[in-house]
Amino acid sequence: MDTAISAKELTKWFGEGDLRTYAVKEVSFDAYFGEILFVVGPSGSGKTTLLSMISGILRPDSGTVNVDHVDIWSLTPDQIAEFRLNKVGFVFQDYHLFPRLTTAENVAIPLILKKKDWNESIREAEHYLDVVGLKNKAQLAPVKLSGGEQQRVAIARALVAQPDLLIFDEPTASLDGDTGRRIMEFVKNRILNESRCILIVTHDSRIFEYADRMMRMEDGKTVAIEKRADH
């Protein structure tokens, strides 16, 4: 499998002098296209900080991140912004949908940000709503949808830019067990493909079975990367 992400000796600290604490310390790992990599570990172990550095949100204090063989932190600020918009899709626990927009408008936001024509953006958004099985809900406000449906809208919105890298932060934490598993089945069967790498940060052990590999963090370090036995 081709390497999607290669992180080398990534380090991020907060505070200075005696107050300096390491959120992530010398973490190295590779992730591959076509896999779902879970990032697990206790609260405060550095998961969010690590993913922020990988996705072009937070500049590391040292170390490098290559995404699809591009050293992202050597890019200019404009190029990094473009990288975030074009290469990375985010899905959050509480969906982050705008309540006053329709579901189609919510999904179209990344395209509008890219200055694409409004009507064309809505048409494209409807296509991705169809992909997640919600075409008939395109005109509804998010509040009219169930939690699982709202999560699928958030997935559709992450997909419109056709990102290489999809990052899910606690995607099932607000969902009941069955709905969470249905979302994960959907992600594995319909969203994952050979030119996409999916990273999932989660505490939800009910969905661990969907990991191709699991990376465990503790105190800012990776303590283990495990391949699931049945994979």
Ligand SMILES: Nc1ncnc2c1ncn2[C@@H]1O[C@H](COP(=O)(O)OP(=O)(O)OP(=O)(O)O)[C@@H](O)[C@H]1O
């Ligand atoms: N902006 C910041 N300023 C100071 N310290 C920070 C900042 N962001 C994170 N930290 C610290 O870095 C460490 C790692 O935080 P991080 O949010 O990456 O952990 P996490 O594993 O994602 O936790 P959780 O599972 O609770 O989201 C924590 O000790 C946290 O307090």
